[in-house]
Amino acid sequence: MSSDSSVSRDRAHSDSARSKIALLSLGGTIFMSQDASGGNARPDAAAGERLLATVAGGAEIFTQSLANVSSSDVRPHHLRSVLEHARAAVDDGAAGVVLTHGTDTLEETAFLLERYWDREAPCVVTGAMRPASDLGADGPANLRDAIRTATAPSARGLGVLVVFDGHAHLADQVTKASSRSVSAFASEPSGPLAIIEDDDLRLLHAPLPRPLPHDVAGCGLLLPGLPPDRLPAVPVLTAGLDEDFELLDHLPRDQMQGLVIAGVGMGHVSPAAMPRLRRLLGAGVPVVVASRAFSGGTSTHHYAYPGSEVDLLEAGAVMAGLLPAVKARLLLQTLVHGDASAAQIRASFEVYAS
Known part of the structure; x- marks a missing residue:
């Protein structure tokens, strides 16, 4: 067979495969309906069937509802199920996977899935800000665009992409920036990855190559297997005016396998909080410090006063770089679950240094 014939066969196979999409659902606003007053949105199983009928287009879509819950009720065992079904679908010939999800924790689900998604095919997460019964529902357009992206x-x-309001975002950079707007998601620091068009993405910048799979002993941040059913206990505390983290004096040790601080500025805490953090670090509890600011991330060298990033680093804390606290928590939880050493935890967060 000639090389031209081989290329034609490969293209034909690719075109055929691209039309097969696995649509998985965990529910969320996209599959909710309101009452007669226009409020009190609740899960509505029939909403999914109505929505899918409007957006399928030419794709061959295989649907499976894994749950129909608000995103505040999504747990790691849900994401284990998503990964198992998504991998099986791709291995069975699907060109891509679409996951519908509530928006409140969508960025966290995308970030955690990105840690484990080891297929070439895209895994696309989407949702809606307005219920399916709303006159201005954004779910149909978002789902159509997610299918196009897949x-x-x-x-x-x-890897894992978030599609919302006509744009695609990288899982590691996306965050929910509005609790009300249909343009709810933004990406920091590079902005959206792409604009979604009929047949392809129009890339707005070139993403860095994804890491190859390896075990947690490395720091490529693509982990093997599946997440645990429950993640290790890692609370998030927010620094601020007159906040010395006195709660740490009363929190049982077994309820804290790590700690994430949403620090002020470039990752700072009150000087009065430092003795408590030093005690934790001395006891072997990993402490990661993020910035509570939307953009800019943490530093490693700008300030050296008590409670500053330099002081925290000298005490043994790790700076989260560009990761916000909610994602820093998930990364630390996966690393703790994998028995990563202090050096491995530090190296993993250095990937996000700003």
């Missing part, structure tokens, strides 16, 4: 040639190899 079949887009440019999306292959990009």
Whole structure:
């Protein structure tokens, strides 16, 4: 067979595969309906069938509802199920996977899935800010765009993507920036990855290559297997005016396998909090410090006063770089679950240094 014939066969196979999409659902606003007053949105199983009928287009879509819950009720065992079904679908010939999800914790689900998604096919997460029964529901357009992204040639190899309001975002950079707007998601520091068009993505910048799979002993941040059913206990505390983290004096040790601080500025805490953090670090509890600011991330060298990033680093804390506290928590939880050493934890967060 000639090489031209081989290329034609490969293209034909690719075109055929691209039309097969696995649509998984965990519920969320996209599959909710309101009451007669226009409020009190609740899960509505029939909403999914109505929505899918409007957006399928030419794709062959295989649907499976794994749960129908608000995103505040999503647990790691839900994401284990998503990964198992998504991998099986791709291995069975699907060109991509779409996951519908509530928006409140969507960025966290995307970030955690990104840690484990080891297929070339894209895994696309989407949802809606307005219930399916709302006159201005954004779910149909978001789901249509997610399906387009799952079949887009440019999306292959990009891992987990979040699609919302006509844009695609990288899982590591996306965050929910508005609790009300249909343009709810933004990406820091690079902005959205792409604009979604009919047949492909129009990339707005070139993403860095994804890491290859390896075990947690490395720091490529693509982990093997599946997340645990429950993640280790890692609370998040927020620094602020007159906040010395006195709670740490009363929190049982077994309820804290790690700690994340949402620090002020470039990752700072009150000087009065430092003795408590030093005691934790001395006891072997990993402490990661993020910035509570939306952009800019943490520093390693700008300030050296008590409670500053330099003081925290000298005490043994790790700076989260560009990761916000909610994602820093998830990364630390996966590393703690994998028995990562202090050096491995530090190296993993250095990937996000700003």
